[in-house]
Amino acid sequence: MNALSGEILPAPPPLAPAAQRAPLGPGTPRRNGHLLGPGLLLLYWGVLSATGWLDPRTLPAPWTAITTGAHLVHEGRLQVNLAVSGARAASGLLVGGVAGVLLAFLSGLSLLGGYVIDGIVQLKRGIPILAIIPFMILWFGIGEPMKVAVIAVAAFFPIYIQTHSALRAIDLRYVELAETLGLTRWQFLRRIVIPGALPGFLLGLRFGATAAWLALVVVEQLNASSGIGYMVTLARNYAQTDVMLVGLVVYALLGFGTDSAVRWAERRLLTWRRTLGR
């Protein structure tokens, strides 16, 4: 009314500046921000070693790991063993991953497949990896096939479980959409099912890669004549704590590196997603 009749409104009282509300989300991510935690741990360890609080017989200093590592590289032992370990983990992860994805699709996309496969997988999930090693030795012997098989089994479960649950979580509304658009089974699989299950698969791959390295440590210390685990076991026999430490650091770097690689792939493949953590 006031505006229409041309009456002048009294000036409003000055407003207090609005308090900026702290955002509830974690904010914008920084490049390589996930290096902070490991960096702090390294700093802590270095300080303790340098000040003599940490006895080198308990845990050698971080730079000992570097010098010993350099020495091992110079001798050629580290890279040879690393190549052997890497090949083992990679082939186990590949076998377990392919099996995990195939079975997840079979049991996620067909009712019968679900009834048959998923029940068995859930049962077997409760059995720890260590408990199946005796059987693996019985079936595959004590050579390379046994090692790859154990790693494959360890990597299989997280990949199967995450892929399967992502498949099952695909929105029924998209299935309806596919029907009304007249998509063929293949188009449905390629355009809706696979992209819909991809986030779950990548999450499973992260867990699966970690599981593969863990299984590698176990099988290489059991019976091996090469590999990082063998190198560590040998060093233990001669009480070479520095070599043992190099082994641990290498394992940690491998696990961290693989995880970062999968996370990098996640960011590249899932650009369409907008999430809190990114």
Place this chain on the structure above:
Amino acid sequence: MNAAAVRIRDLMRTFTLKGVLNGVDLDIAPGEFVALLGRSGSGKSTLLRALAGIDHEAEGTGEIALPPRISVIFQDARLLPWMRVLDNVTLGLPRDVHGRALQALEEVGLGGRERSWPHELSGGEQQRVALARALVREPALLLADEPFGALDALTRIQMHELLRRLSERHKPAVLLVTHDIDEALALADRIVMLDDGRISADLRVAGRGDRTLIALQRKRLLAMLGVGEDPQRREA
């Protein structure tokens, strides 16, 4: 009138999650814009889902004859979040439709947005992409299940204008499911009322642009739905 685009005879749906159908007969002529009105639970969505062929959960009998090319617009835009706008529009179509898809995006006012992700668009824009996805298939029948129900009032008015323009240009037969009488009056050539799974009224909209005539029909429709004149909307 020449051969019907849609012919439904004695359609029954006894078990569905969204309401039953109790013997529906309905013909829609080519190019005719029909609004299907009804309260919630009257069976409007059940009828639309039966026509769209997505009522797998339903049991029933009856005849449905439909044209070969049908497009469906849902209440939600239902875009695939992992595909850019253009790929959503051309989903399931051969590669050579890109030109037509760009043209359809242009027609719905989203020219230049073909590389956007669905989450970068507003609700109204997403629904316009869904409209482009429906149009690029050149449907002889367009089924729309309360397509503007989730939009705000202003966007809804813009979408009404757009849908009317596009259906006049492309001339598909349209079946628009809605519970909004004003929407039905603004868009449809004919209004079919569904009550208890049966068609209870079938009337042609007359005199669009004539406010008193529209108000009269509005009043009649409201009475049929069992709602008295609502005082807030009374014409001055």
